Amino acid sequence: MSETAQLDVALSSQPALPVRDDEGHINPDFLRVVEAAIASKDSFQLRKLAGSLHEADAGDLIESLSEGDRSAFVRLLGDEFDYTALTETDDAIRLKLLDELPNEDIAEGLGDLDSDDAVYILEDLDKADQAEILGELPYADRAQLQKALDYPEDSAGRRMQTEFIAVAPFWTVGQTIDYMREARDLPDSFYEIYVVDPAFHLLGAVALDKVLRTTRDEQVTSIMTETRHAVLATEDQEEVARRFERYNLVSSAVVDENDRLVGILTVDDIVDVIQEEAEEDLLALAGVGDEEISDNVITIARSRLTWLVVNLATAVLASVVIALFEDTIEAMVALAVLMPIVASMGGNAGTQTMTVAVRGIATQELGTRNMLRILRREVLVGVLNGTALAVLIGLTAWLWFQSAGLGIVIGGAIIINMLFAGLSGLLIPIALDRVDVDPAIASSVFVTTVTDVVGFFAFLGIAALWFGLPF
Structure with a gap:
């Protein structure tokens, strides 16, 4: 007996398989039966399995299928496929699937959707495909969808539903x-x-x-x-x-x-x-743009490379500061061991403040009216946390290298860097927002640069002065 026949017998002799497993993912057994129905081109069986699925379940099922099975799944379901399911899939998967389906089939499927769902599916297609699909629709539907598509991207007009009373x-x-x-x-x-x-x-x-x-x-x-x-x-x-x-x-x-x-x-x-x-x-x-789980290697690499190059440039700036104290580090090797601690603590503290600031800007909770109060708060937080960490790290450095002076140096550098981390984590997102640059995208690079540069400069500079080391 073939695998497909065995699955048919199993399906008919047992209760209906659950679509999702206990963790909320598509049930592997259900997926296996669907894949077998697609492989055998069994439209009747596939309609029994997936014809009445909720669009969220159907969308996840499409994502779980192999790339070669997705368009076959839609074709075999025919008029029982609910195109609303495509609003529940990743953009890359949806566009690839739509590219493999005839435009007349897409138009027929969109004709049964609410206008907001139809616009969501149409808006990422190229203009030629949009025009061809819209041309297949009745005039009233075509006019409504075209009007919605004419509104700016990410506007209420793109999201609205034109069916109302x-x-x-x-x-x-x-x-x-x-x-x-x-x-x-x-x-x-x-x-x-x-x-x-x-x-x-x-x-x-x-x-x-x-x-x-x-x-x-x-x-x-x-x-x-x-x-x-x-x-x-x-x-x-x-x-x-x-x-x-x-x-x-x-x-x-x-x-x-x-x-x-x-x-x-x-x-x-x-x-x-x-x-x-x-x-x-x-x-x-995180500097990864609008990356999707389903994107291919080249797309992901290209998306991430831009900000990695920017990070490289800022890392070079931090290295330049270190190079200024080359003789200082050579005279006391322990400084090279402890430098990453100062930069790391400042970077983490700056990221904490920056995340809160970006969220406050996005929700409009942070503005001119309360900026000074928040600034004072971050200064105090930086001093308090910096002092606590300075004591902890200073004692560690003292015991590690048997040098009380080294503990004092790194403690002072930690306090200075934590203070600047709080200031930069707040002021940089605000400044970027004022010049119409998205603080969520650009803040992390600049905050990290500030904490690295200030941390290295403070630590090595204080060490050179304290121990009388050469610059």
Whole structure:
């Protein structure tokens, strides 16, 4: 009996295999059965296995399949494949898969999606493929998607959903309820009903719970609240996410520059934005750009090389400082042994302060109003931690090299470097932000340079003066 036949028998004689294992990963047994169905081109079996998967599970399943099986998986599922699953995959995998599928199939799949998901899939394709796919769609859908794609990248207009419910101000609650019951093109889920004038200017919003609690003959304007948190379509998605967080919003209207309602944003979209922005800042702090797990060796190497070259240049600067004290180090070899300790402690302290500062800038908690207070705090923290470490490292150096003077020298250098680490970790991100340079990307290189240079210069300089060594 072939492996595929054995798997079919096993599948029919046992309860359905769980999609995920106990750790939340795709179940290896389930994956093996899916791979066997793909290998045998068994569309019926594959539809039974994966046709009704949640898009998050389907997205992870696609990532778990080998590169050669992904497009076959989509083709075999046919019209049962939910293209929303592609919003749950890495960018590199999604683009490679879309490149292998016919544009007419992609257009058919996108036609069933909410507009925000369709835009998310389309926006990374090249212009020619975008135009061909949009050309396959009905005019109304094509116009909506094209309008969203015309908004700036990472803007609310790119994230918004153009399916929403808008009613006239003279409608009653009863008319609104009847409309929602009878209309066939309502969004899959919604939380508010928007009230607009004939020119589609946004007047206000009505929460669904108010609709359900109000008598049918009441006008919607009597239970309408003014939309105080409407989002401009060109507004940056990170600013919008902060507004959702600040006011605990579940959804928000999106308007154009003329205050006309063009879409809505819901909290599930904002959760994705928060996650993306957090990942972006985390990767930027390490100098790895927008690297994905699925990227190939050349892409990853190219992404990391730029900042490694910058780090090389700053390392050379630190080496120049060391070279200035070449005779000092030659006269007392113990200095060479202890130098890395001073630089390392300063670098770690600077990174701690820098991380807090970058986060404060990103969340708008750190600004002109409280900068001096935070600066004083970091100075005190640097002095206190520096003093504690100076005592600890000074005693260690004294016992190690039997030299009290050496312990005093390294202790003084530690205090100075910890102080500068706190100052640079705070001031460098603020300065970069003021000149419109992303502090998450550039801060670490400059902070490390400052702590290395100051640490080496302070340690070797104090040693030369204390012991009367040659410069």
